[in-house]
Structure formats: C-alpha cells, structure tokens
Amino acid sequence: MILDILFPNRCIQCNTIIDPELLVCGLCFSQIHFTHYNYFENNPVKEKCSLFFPVENAFSLIQFEEESLSRQIIHELKYRSRERIGKILAEWMIDRLDFRDDHPDLLVTVPLHPKKLRERGYNQLHLFTETLSEFYDIPFDHELVKRNHYSKAQALKDKKHRLKTTNTFSVTQPVSGKHILLIDDVFTTGNTVSSVAWEILNAGDNKVSVLVMAVDI
Template identity: 75%
Template sequence: MILDLLFPNRCIHCSRIIDAELLVCDICFSQIHFTHYDYCENNPIKEKCRLLFPVENTYALIQFETESLSRTIIHELKYRNREKAGKVLADWTTERLDFKEQAPDLMVSVPLHPKKLRERGYNQLHVYTETLSAFYNIPYDHHLIKRNHYSKAQALKDKQHRLDADHTFSVTESVTGKHILLIDDVFTTGNTVSSIAWEILNAGDNTVSVLVMAMDL
C-alpha cells in the first residue's frame, strides 16, 4: 500500500495515474487498434499462415504498427519486465475471442531457449496462456515444444526443406489426434509458428490453430 502511494502505477502512454492492474488509461485505450478478426472465418493472418502450413483457425488481438501504443504494450511485456501485461492482454482477448464450436484441445506457447529464459527471467507468453487456459477451461502445456537453438530460426522455403532441416524446435512427447492452439506474441513473417506447426503436424494426426497477441502487417 505504501509503495502504491509512493510509486503509483501510471499509464504507459501518457503517464496518468491508473489502477494497479491496468496498463493504459481509458483515454489512451481508445488508441489501441484491435483487429476484430473472427477466429473461425478467413482473415489476414489465416491467409498468411496457409502459405506456410495447413492451419485450422487463426486470431490476432491487435495490430502491431510502427510507433504505436500496441507496439509499446508488447515491448513493455517482452523487454521491460512487465510480465503482468500478459494478464491484461489475455483479459482483452477473452472479451473478444469466441472459439464457437471449434475450441482447441490444448494450448501451447512458443518456448524460449533456456539461455534466453535465464536472461529475461520469464517467458512473456506464460501468464497470457495460463490466463486464457483458466478462462476457457482448456489445458496448456509449457513443455510440449522445446527450442533447440539459441539463435533465431531461419526461413524454411518448402516442406522438404522443413523435413530435412536441423529443426529449431522439437516435440518433447507423443501427441496425436489433438487440435493444438499455438500461441505467440507477434506474427511477422510466420517462420516461427510455421516451424513449430510442422513439428506438431509431423508428430501425429494433429491440427494446428494460431493465436497471437499482435500481427505486424
């Protein structure tokens, strides 16, 4: 309580004092560009994913524009030790995302390499995923996918290349016949989710859907 008085929580955009659990004030909230995509229908992220791998459904919460509040929010989460931003983003997601009759069986977030996890201190996707899991009553698994290399994944051009490549990710246990929701922070080229999706698809008779906090168009 004393710390709240001495160091009140402030809007990350305009610095107004706000409730401890919030990221932005009501005025700045209107500047966030939500996508309003339909998870079960065609949308820009589904079109991009389909160029890379067979995808079931897709959803992106916000647009990731240059010099935007949306970008600031993601950067606060990833690089400025604002892990609680994941909870806020998840709450915004549950207010907008309807799985309808196509809910996944399992939620899986993109893993960090152990070295990166030690450097950052947390995986920015874990609180987000866990909050969604509790709301939708869908289990999650933080250990199903393993990141094998510390360096960034390189673009894989075709399916044969994907099968032959020294995989950046691997599936750690047997999984088959599951509809898996793959969760990431920002969708740009799609190389990361594509690499993981192919590992899941090749592991058994699985289907993959994609959920991202933000999409960089």
C-alpha cells in the same frame, strides 16, 4: 499500500496515474488498434499461415504497427520485465475471442531457449496462456515444444535472418489426434509459427490453429 502511494501505477503512454490493475488510461486505450478479426473466418493471419502449413483457424488481438501503442505494449511485456501485461492482454483477448463449441484440445506456447529464459526471467507467453486456459477450461502445455538453438530476439533481426529457423524446434513427447492452439506474441513473417506448427503436425494426426497477441503484416 505505501508503495502504491509512493510509486503509483501510470499509463505506459501518457504517464497518467491509473488503477493498479490497468495498463493504460481510458483515453489511450482508444488508441490501441484491435484487429476485430473473426477466429473462424479468413483473416490476414490465417491467410498468411495457410501459405506455409494447413491451419484450421487463426486470430490476432492487436495490430503491431511502427511507433504505435500496440508495439510499445508488446515491448514492455518482453523487454521491460512486465510479465503481468500478459494477463491484461489475455483479459482483452477473452473479451474478443469466442471458440463457440469448437474449443481446441490444448494450448501450446512457442518456447524460449533455456538461456533466453534465464536472461529474461520468464516466458512472456506463459501468464497470458495460463489466464486463457483458466477462463476457457482448456489445458496448456509449455513443455510440448522445445527450442533447440539460442538466437537473438526476432525483433532485433533483419528480415533475412528472421527466415532462418530450420530445425529450431522439436516436439518433446508423443502427441496425436489433438487440435492444438499454438500461441505466440507477434506474427511477422510467419516463419516461427510455421516451424513449430510443422513439428506438431508431423508428430501425429494433429490439427493446428494459431493465436497471437499482435500481427505485423
């Protein structure tokens, strides 16, 4: 309580004091560009994924535009040690994503390399995924896929180097006959998601759908 008084929670955009459970104030919330995609229909994420691998369904929560509040939210989550933002994004996702009667069998996160995980202290996808798992009653597996090579963040790479992800990932255990929802933070070139998806598809008779926090296409 004393800490809340001395260090109140503030909107990350305008610095207004807000409820401890919120991320932005009501006025700034209206500045977030949600995608309004339909998970079961063609949308920019699904269309881009389909160029690289057979994708069942795809969805993104927000647009990842230059100099936008959406981009700031993702950067706060990934680079400012604000892991709790993952739970808030999951709650926003729950308000907008309906699996109907076609729930995936398993939620799988794109992994960090162990060195990157030690540096950051957390995987920005884990709390997000675990919140979705609890609400939708779908199991998750953070260990199904591993990252084989250490590399700097995608956001810090130029476009040429973002395309180099050959043999970056591998599946750690047998998996077959599953509809897997692959979860990542930002969809840019689609190369990372594609690399993980092919590992899952090649592991057995699996189907892959994609869920990302933000899309930059």
